[in-house]
Amino acid sequence: MKIATWNVNSLKVRLPHLLDWLDADQPDVVCLQELKMTDDTFPAAALAEAGYQSVFSGQKTYNGVAILSRTLAQDPVKDIPGFPDEQRRVLAATVADTRVICLYIPNGQSLESDKYQYKLRWLDALQAWLKAELAAHPRLAVLGDFNIAPEDRDVHDPAAWAGQVLCSEPERAHFRQMLAHGLKDAFRLFDQEEKSYSWWDYRQGGFRRNLGLRIDHILLSEALATRCRTCHIDKSPRKLERPSDHAPVVAVIDG
DNA sequence: ATGGCCTGCAACGCAGGA
Numbered sequence: 001m002k003i004a005t006w007n008v009n010s011l012k013v014r015l016p017h018l019l020d021w022l023d024a025d026q027p028d029v030v031c032l033q034e035l036k037m038t039d040d041t042f043p044a045a046a047l048a049e050a051g052y053q054s055v056f057s058g059q060k061t062y063n064g065v066a067i068l069s070r071t072l073a074q075d076p077v078k079d080i081p082g083f084p085d086e087q088r089r090v091l092a093a094t095v096a097d098t099r100v101i102c103l104y105i106p107n108g109q110s111l112e113s114d115k116y117q118y119k120l121r122w123l124d125a126l127q128a129w130l131k132a133e134l135a136a137h138p139r140l141a142v143l144g145d146f147n148i149a150p151e152d153r154d155v156h157d158p159a160a161w162a163g164q165v166l167c168s169e170p171e172r173a174h175f176r177q178m179l180a181h182g183l184k185d186a187f188r189l190f191d192q193e194e195k196s197y198s199w200w201d202y203r204q205g206g207f208r209r210n211l212g213l214r215i216d217h218i219l220l221s222e223a224l225a226t227r228c229r230t231c232h233i234d235k236s237p238r239k240l241e242r243p244s245d246h247a248p249v250v251a252v253i254d255g
Numbered sequence: 256a257t258g259g260c261c262t263g264c265a266a267c268g269c270a271g272g273a
Contacts, residue, residue, distance in 0.1 A: 009261075009262070010263075012262095013262075036262065060264090061271090062263085107272060107273055108273090109272080109273085115271090164273095166273060199273070201260075202260035202261055203258080204258095215273075245272085
């Protein structure tokens with residue numbers, strides 16, 4: 001099973017890239033973030049023609065998440081249970097015998113912002129839910145745009161980013177807590193090139209100069225992690241004209 | 256140098272992203 005996550009930064013704009021990428025890479029499950037569209041405009045028909053069923057949770061202008069799969073995902077859950085949120089950032093569903101959680105964790109903007117406090121409250125609620133989901137689903141995969149660079153090696157300029165949003169200690173502590181629940185960072189199960197990132201700023205030639213952050217992640221429960229064979233960041237769509245600022249992260253799991 | 260770039264909305268700049 002090949003699973004992937006990709007923040008497409010507007011599915012309307014990126015649909016051609018997505019369709020080309022699905023055709024080339026043939027993933028079995030794809031979690032998408034930042035659809036930036038309402039559900040009535042979701043391109044379900046075009047994706048079905050490409051061989052993918054969709055479940056999705058969108059809103060106008062911002063946020064929005066989807067799970068694509070070869071067979072229709074079952075038992076979808078929108079949002080974190082018990083955490084009312086107008087922002088469409090969470091979608092969980094079951095594909096075959098694997099529970100998949102697609103996340104678009106809040107950005108936080110800056111440590112002084114109300115949005116940062118929202119991010120930390122949001123992460124508190126997420127932790128409790130993930131713990132329960134792990135207990136309920138031995139085969140659990142949590143994929144998405146976490147908006148957290150877990151370690152300094154995930155940051156192109158750790159000194160410049162020290163203590164900043166995406167790298168602050170409370171955010172990194174939340175990421176470590178997810179690992180403490182028993183989830184594994186699939187990317188770090190394998191040797192990787194130094195300076196591997198999943199997001200690069202549109203400005204100042206960020207991608208060309210590899211000024212990036214690794215903030216998009218695939219976390220796997222123990223049962224999936226032991227069967228994980230590869231995990232990599234696919235930089236190829238980032239090289240296209242009018243790209244998303246994020247690259248897909250892909251993992252292959254046996255069975 | 257606190258903006259550079261991109262998206263959506265709807266206006267002729269803004270919010271938001273990271």
